[in-house]
Structure formats: C-alpha cells, structure tokens
Amino acid sequence: MRFHKLQNVQIALNYLKHRQVKLVNIRNDDIADGNPKLTLGLIWTIILHFQISDIQVTGQSEDMTAKEKLLLWSQRMVEDYQGLRCDNFTTSWRDGRLFNAIIHRHRPMLIDMSRVYRQSNLENLDQAFTVAERDLGVTRLLDPE
Numbered sequence: 001m002r003f004h005k006l007q008n009v010q011i012a013l014n015y016l017k018h019r020q021v022k023l024v025n026i027r028n029d030d031i032a033d034g035n036p037k038l039t040l041g042l043i044w045t046i047i048l049h050f051q052i053s054d055i056q057v058t059g060q061s062e063d064m065t066a067k068e069k070l071l072l073w074s075q076r077m078v079e080d081y082q083g084l085r086c087d088n089f090t091t092s093w094r095d096g097r098l099f100n101a102i103i104h105r106h107r108p109m110l111i112d113m114s115r116v117y118r119q120s121n122l123e124n125l126d127q128a129f130t131v132a133e134r135d136l137g138v139t140r141l142l143d144p145e
Helices: 002-018 028-032 036-050 066-078 097-106 121-136
Strands: none
Touching: 002 028, 028 036, 036 066, 066 097, 097 121
C-alpha cells in the first residue's frame, strides 16, 4: 500500500538525516512516486556521503568537500603525465586522456599512453571504457558519443 511505501521511505530518510547526510528538498513521496531526478539525486548524495567522503588524499585539508577530495585525488593520479591536467569534472575529461591515464597509473600494461596522445577523443573514451569493463570489471555506464 502507498502508506507503507511512504512510511518505509521516511524511515530510510530519517536514518540518512541521523547520519548527517544532507537531504535538500527530498521528501518520502518524491521517492515513493518514482521521481527520477530526485531519486538519482538522492542516490548520488548517498554515494558522496558514504563512499567518496572516505577518500583520503595527501595534502587534503579537513574542510574539503567530497567533490574537492575526488578532484584532488584525480589531480594526484595524473600529475606525472605530460600535458594532462585535471581542473574540473567536465571539460578536463572530454578527450578521454584522463580516464586512460588513471587506468595506466594502476595497470600500466593495459594502456599504451603514447597511443593515447595520438588518438581522437572518441577513440580515447572508447578505449578507456572498454578496458575498464573488460579488464577491471567496471560496468560501462557512458557512451563516448
């Protein structure tokens, strides 16, 4: 019944509030009614709080947000790669080089970085997503296009 769904979702939301997860404009009826935008926002908030916020990066300050920590981690992963900079989570990733560099950092035999510098954006993205799925077990959630 709808009443039970609302009550169950409210219990979950109360637990998240108790764990100090910031919930902005998310009500139990939004989730129970299947509002995709708010549901995906809630999922991302949970991921940020319970996964990304645990990232520890050398040089981080105590007041950094989870997003800032993830950006700092990304910057540290690619700092030794010529011509690569990670300034943000949008334009810095569009050419696929950062994805390939992070894979290369952890498993150098999987990626030929000299080839990455010569390939097109589309080829780099396809290569990174294919290698991540095939060799690292990371589900392909994005299409290079």
